[in-house]
Amino acid sequence: MSSDLKPAALSRPPLNSIPPHLRARFDPEFVRYHEAYAVGRLHTHQVPIADFRANPRNYITSFGKAIADDTNVGRISDIDCPVDNGENHIKIRVYEPKDGASRDAAKGGRPVYVNYHGGGWVFGDIDTDTEHCKRIVNGTGAVVFDVEYRCAPEHPFPTPVDDAWAGFLHVVKTQAGPFNLDTSRVAVGGPSAGGHLSAVVAQRARDAGIPIVLQQLHVPVCDMDHFDEQGRVKKEEAPYESYREMYDTVTLSGERMEYFARHYLGVPREKSTYNNPAVSPIRAASLANLAPALVVTAELDPLRDEGYAYYEKLKAAGNDAEYHMLPGLPHTAAILDDICEGGKRWNEMVLSSLNKAYGIS
Numbered sequence: 001m002s003s004d005l006k007p008a009a010l011s012r013p014p015l016n017s018i019p020p021h022l023r024a025r026f027d028p029e030f031v032r033y034h035e036a037y038a039v040g041r042l043h044t045h046q047v048p049i050a051d052f053r054a055n056p057r058n059y060i061t062s063f064g065k066a067i068a069d070d071t072n073v074g075r076i077s078d079i080d081c082p083v084d085n086g087e088n089h090i091k092i093r094v095y096e097p098k099d100g101a102s103r104d105a106a107k108g109g110r111p112v113y114v115n116y117h118g119g120g121w122v123f124g125d126i127d128t129d130t131e132h133c134k135r136i137v138n139g140t141g142a143v144v145f146d147v148e149y150r151c152a153p154e155h156p157f158p159t160p161v162d163d164a165w166a167g168f169l170h171v172v173k174t175q176a177g178p179f180n181l182d183t184s185r186v187a188v189g190g191p192s193a194g195g196h197l198s199a200v201v202a203q204r205a206r207d208a209g210i211p212i213v214l215q216q217l218h219v220p221v222c223d224m225d226h227f228d229e230q231g232r233v234k235k236e237e238a239p240y241e242s243y244r245e246m247y248d249t250v251t252l253s254g255e256r257m258e259y260f261a262r263h264y265l266g267v268p269r270e271k272s273t274y275n276n277p278a279v280s281p282i283r284a285a286s287l288a289n290l291a292p293a294l295v296v297t298a299e300l301d302p303l304r305d306e307g308y309a310y311y312e313k314l315k316a317a318g319n320d321a322e323y324h325m326l327p328g329l330p331h332t333a334a335i336l337d338d339i340c341e342g343g344k345r346w347n348e349m350v351l352s353s354l355n356k357a358y359g360i361s
Contacts, residue, residue: 014040019248025300027328029339030064034250037063043251044123045259049153052123066338066347068135074098078126081147081170083163090163092170093126094179095133095144109182111142111358114168114201118192118219120260121152121160129190132334132350139351140358142187143179145171149197153263160264161278164197165204172210185358187214188291189350191334192252192303193260195220199281199310202291212291214357216350219298219331222282222310224261229269231262240305249300252331257302282310287317294353296324296346301331324349 013019017039018026026034038061044052047059074096080089097110113136117128126148133144147167149160172183188198188205195217202215226238233254235244247254265273277284293314297307304325314321326333326342337343355361 015046016041016043016250018250022246022249022300025328026330027336027340027342030329030336033063033339037061038250043256045120045256049122049263062335064332064336064339064343065131066343068131069138070134072097072138072141073134079175081167083150083166090150090167091126091148092167093133093146093148095137095146096179097137097141097143108184109176109180111140111185111354111360112171112181112183112187113140113142113144113354114171114186114188115144115146116149116164116188116190116194116197116201117146118190118194119151120256121157121193121264122260123151124193129194135347136350136354140354140360142354142358143181145175156266157264157273158278160193161197161200164201168201168205184211185213186211187216187354187357188212189214189216189218189294191218191220192331193221194218195307196222196281200278202293203277203281203284203287206290214353215291215293216353217293217295217307217310218334218346219296219301219303220281220307220310221303222306223280224265225274225280225283227258227261227265227269230267231258231265231269233258233261240302240309242305243302246300246302246304249302250330252301252303254302282306282313287313287319290314290317290319292320292322292357294322294324294349296326296333296349298329298331298333298342299325299327300329301333303331322353 041061044059052059077094079092081092083090115129117124133146136144149163176183188201190198198215202212205212226234273279275283295307295311297304311321311323329342333342334346337347
């Protein structure tokens with residue numbers, strides 16, 4: 001190496017910092033917490049998956065999630081659900097209201113909510129949505145079933161979708177008696193990958209003739225056709241401006257979505273996963289006669305525009321659908337409900353839409 005080299009001044013932003021051109025658009029409370037707890041730390045997709053699986057708590061940074069009021073929450077238990085034609089089982093966690101806490105159980109049983117956690121089909125487990133599930137029980141009197149579908153890359157597509165559907169069928173077809181359920185009042189929902197799974201389950205339930213009173217799709221993945229065979233997002237070809245506008249945002253960047261695409265769909269991606277409604281619900285041949293939908297997106301999220309596009313297609317197909325966009329918040333809006341008004345608003349929308357769908361005044 002030459003000895004006459006002069007020192008160089010290198011300046012790089014800290015890892016996972018908010019891009020300067022987006023910073024002013026974020027809720028100030030989110031900025032304050034993100035910069036205190038997340039900047040400079042590895043995000044989960046930046047850790048080797050084997051290391052994460054071995055010690056997940058070493059790599060998860062969580063802030064802003066409110067503790068749910070569980071005054072009316074009773075028994076919490078786990079049941080097994082057969083999958084793969086009975087060769088394997090997944091777990092479903094059941095949250096029940098206390099005796100007498102279901103306000104209208106006399107109608108013929110207690111209403112049902114089937115939940116699917118988020119995490120890009122890679123992260124998350126049966127503990128991820130504990131507070132969310134308790135909040136629904138407490139605020140509606142429903143029995144909540146949280147399905148622990150198997151995740152990629154150990155279990156890539158279509159396993160998470162098949163597990164989600166198997167869990168739904170297990171609840172509505174076998175658990176009405178044991179849990180005193182009214183299976184004419186079943187709702188499904190989840191955030192992100194969980195929103196994707198909820199949309200797919202709603203489509204399959206329609207095709208199977210199983211009624212659903214509401215599908216709650218929060219920051220949902222609705223379209224994966226703009227990812228190439230190597231899992232790279234085709235930004236310039238994507239039909240959604242938010243993928244170009246928010247590619248380098250936090251907490252879900254375009255890079256993180258590419259990580260999820262590679263792990264979930266494989267590399268090289270099979271051609272059969274394109275124009276496939278199990279991967280991209282927005283690509284279904286028909287969106288008619290689907291369950292009423294609550295679609296919620298976040299302003300500073302690359303998934304924002306595809307969520308809105310799915311809402312528009314649901315409405316155009318004649319469905320009852322409601323849409324809200326949470327300003328100033330990233331993809332993780334739902335778990336910022338202790339520090340951001342938008343997260344609190346999301347909780348209110350969840351409960352009010354469910355009570356309306358269940359016919360509870």
